[in-house]
């Protein structure tokens with residue numbers, strides 16, 4: 001039995017980190033944690049409770065009591081809040097367009113960081129979803145703040161054109177000029193706002209950068225799996 005592993009993956013929107021992280025977790029038999037979904041869930045919860053997102057103290061107070069259950073099965077990462085399955089709802093543009101207001105709230109970040117650390121720690125023990133095999137956690141500050149001691153730390157990047165094309169295809173089903181223009185605001189604007197509180201555009205010391213601009217999903221996954229395999233070998 002190999003030792004439990006924690007894989008931390010950061011990157012900007014459209015870098016492919018969610019798809020890669022989920023597939024990596026499934027392939028390696030690990031749990032999967034989408035930390036961005038936790039910021040989205042907090043946004044959903046505040047809206048449900050009628051909390052103004054500009055009221056930082058109220059948003060932090062609401063997040064503190066948020067009854068969030070993060071599914072960590074990479075085959076079915078269902079997210080439940082207050083008994084409601086919000087997996088699809090948190091992807092809607094009404095959440096995407098305002099989530100940065102919550103993700104840049106430093107009190108919220110401190111709270112969610114602790115919840116994220118607890119989920120990661122649980123997967124290193126036999127009782128967790130992965131049976132103690134470990135977890136892939138992805139986001140913007142996992143390699144630097146949430147789990148700087150992770151066994152494997154990866155920054156997944158892609159140039160702006162590649163990231164815009166991927167998101168346009170995902171959101172609009174096409175990569176024509178109109179779709180790219182409509183996507184630009186979401187991808188570039190949101191990353192600019194988020195980068196005021198986390199550093200996810202350049203790799204911290206010891207973090208492996210993988211540029212996926214010219215790679216498809218399978219090729220990127222193969223590179224990531226090689227990095228994980230190498231780290232596990234070095235550990236033994």
Ligand code: DC
Nearest residue numbers: 035036037039100103139140141194
């Ligand atoms: O990756 P995503 O689009 O689901 O992330 C949602 C928001 O949360 C986005 O504004 C980035 C932010 N985020 C963050 O600040 N820190 C994380 N660890 C993960 C996401």
